[in-house]
Amino acid sequence: MLDLTRFQDAFAAALAGKDDALIPWWDDAEAGAAGLSVYRNTVAKGCADALVANFPSVAQVTGEAWLAAAAVRFAADHPPARASLLDYGQGFPDWLAQFPPAADMPFLQGLAALDLAWTAAHLAADASSLDAAAFERLDGEAFAATVADLHPSARIAAFDDGLARLWSSLRSAETAPEALELDDAASAVLILRPGLEIEIHHLSPGGFAFLDACRQGQPLAQAAGLALAAEPGLALAPLFATLIAAGAFVRLRPSSD
Amino acid sequence: MTHGPSAAPTAGLGLKPQHYAEALACGADGLWFEVHPENYMAEGGPRLAWLDAIRADHPLSLHGVGLSLAADEAPDEAHLSALRRLVDRYQPFVVSEHLAWSTRRGAYAPDLLPFPRTRPALARVADNIGRMQDALGRTVLIENPSLYMPLKGHDLSETEFLAELVRATGCGLLVDVNNVAVSAHNLGYSAHAYLDALPAAAIGEIHLAGHARDERLGEALLIDTHGAPVAEPVWALFERLVDRIGPRPTLIERDDNIPAFAELLAERDRAHAMLRAPVHA
Incomplete structure (x- = not known):
């Protein structure tokens, strides 16, 4: 048989x-x-x-x-x-x-x-991003006790060399592949799809550290501290505003959640 | 159970991402679309959004390629759940799968593989179709595969096997006329006799596609490539089948070497006109 x-x-x-x-x-x-x-x-x-x-x-x-x-x-x-x-x-x-x-x-x-x-x-799942108004009520105390959840589509990556820049040039077809070069300066990106289109945002070391901490569920104040440690002198307010405008966050919740 | 009259007997097109915008804008009479659910098993994003928009204006059929109903194991529960979510979201007029296997022991081979049509295999496939229909809460259509390998040990012919599945599970049949032509040629039987042996009342959909000669063996082995226009002998078989059973929803399938939307629509219009022609039988 x-x-x-x-x-x-x-x-x-x-x-x-x-x-x-x-x-x-x-x-x-x-x-x-x-x-x-x-x-x-x-x-x-x-x-x-x-x-x-x-x-x-x-x-x-x-x-x-x-x-x-x-x-x-x-x-x-x-x-x-x-x-x-x-x-x-x-x-x-x-x-x-x-x-x-x-x-x-x-x-x-x-x-x-x-x-x-x-x-x-x-x-990734679709989700509505928070706008700037959602963050206006956060005072210093709330900042220490609130976690900002990233959009379900958000992916971040960092490299010691210019690989993330090379990649985003390839994906956006800005330059012919043979003309591209991999430089030595560190690079990082946020890949985000707030609507139907994927957007690629270049991140500074502090920006990457901030999002990496958010991704791990750290409160905003702690994320800010890690961002400053990674990039002393980083201007936090413009970074935060840029990320909010990009649609990176979908929910604010108490860190004890 | 009769599967013929439950759906509009018009002609449709396999939907390809590069044609989303044209498909959405197309107002051709009776046009419907078919997709592989495996290509839409996502949490969200533009694919689902396009399909939402196109489904709002056109009937849709979900044609599975990965449930592996002829595997000697039960269908994957996660796959069935994902399929169920798509069925709930898109309310397709037809859900179909293949008389073939592709996934076993956790590995998926992206093809539709053959098996010896034994009595125990019939019981296994019937049980798997039953699980699929139970999970989806509806009957499905089962498609005849393209065959390339002569095997020993069949207890039933393919048409007998399909008819037994219809009897045992209440499923219907999706007749791929190109697959009939390819398999009959490769394994040396009559495509006419095959089509004549299928139970007419069970046939709920027809597929038409193009094939090619094998690169090495030439005419001796035909390959179901879905990469060329429908061949004239396949159109002739289609006309003969529709004469016998009456019009059924008919799909032009193209998955490789994809031409302009207008070119596919012209093939679809030819099938549509043939479905609208007076039936001679």
């Missing part, structure tokens, strides 16, 4: 490269192998297409053909865990970092991580 489980395990093994796994189900091995090659190609192409779509800044730097070839190698070891491929490739940035053909492009890991963050913002 050739049951469904045995067949499907054999099929999965055959897809993974074990050419003879399906022989018990084949009368005509040549026709069987030809069919297997169609299924293999479709599965590989489906994974590669999804990864090329999900990592556009990587594709701009490496070319789509290079990325598709790398994607097929990644997918063989890390198949999608679910049938929606909209955010497939969570492990791809780290995998790229140890992929030998990418050894001379160490910046790919960061670009891929930022592409993932863009996708997360793209797919």
Whole structure:
């Protein structure tokens, strides 16, 4: 009795490269192998297409053909865990970092991580941002005891070099990829979708520290302290006003919450 | 159960993100759209917003590709829940899936994979369709896949298997005429005989798409690419099927090598006109 489980395990093994796994189900091995090659190609192409779509800044730097070839190698070891491929490739940035053909492009890991963050913002829940009026009643005492929750789409990232600037130039297609350079100055971004469009905001070290603290649920006063520690002399009021205007916050709540 | 008259027998188009604005603006008679729910399993964002807007003016069909109904395990609960949320939000006139498997043991292979159509497999697939229908609170349509690999050990032909599923679960059928042409060619049977054997009353939707020759084997192996216009022999099979069973909602599917919206709409209009022509049968 050739049951469904045995067949499907054999099929999965055959897809993974074990050419003879399906022989018990084949009368005509040549026709069987030809069919297997169609299924293999479709599965590989489906994974590669999804990864090329999900990592556009990587594709701009490496070319789509290079990325598709790398994607097929990644997918063989890390198949999608679910049938929606909209955010497939969570492990791809780290995998790229140890992929030998990418050894001379160490910046790919960061670009891929930022592409993932863009996708997360793209797919995140919709929410209405707080406007400036919502913050007007916060006095010093409230400032110490209030947490400002970030918009569900908000993603932040910081780098020791100019990678976030390089990435945002790639995503906004401001410059041809071959004209771009990775500079040495630290960079950080807030990726935010207050409505339907994603907006990329460059952050100073203090701005990043402030949002990072908010993200972790720290009260505003503590976030401000961390921001000043990261960037002495930071003008907090304009930073806060800029973030509010960007739509970064959706809720104020007591820190004991 | 009859699946034919429950939906308007007009022609629709697979909806692609690059065509959102044109789709929203298009007022073609009877036009409806179909999407893969897997592409809308998001918490929020522009995809859902576009679909909200388009759904406000057009009927919508949800055509699943990832529930893996022919896997020897129950459908993924999280996937079913996500599908249920989309069904509740968009109120589609049809929900469909495939007679195939793709997910097993936690790994998804983005394809529609074959299996030996045994009696135990029939019981498993029927049980999985029942779980899907219970989770969604409605009946679904099941689509015939494209086949590329001759297998030993079938107890039933594909048309017998589909008819048994209809009997056991109350589901309907989505007949992909291109898949019939591709599978019949690849596995060496008659597309006419296949289509004639399907239970007419169960057919709730028809798919039309393009195929291509295999790059290595040429004409010997046809591939269901969804990357080209519908082939003339497939149009002929479609006309013959509609003559026999009457008009059904019919979709032009295009997922690769996607042309301008107007070009797809012209193919859709051809199908629409054929559905409106007097039935000869």
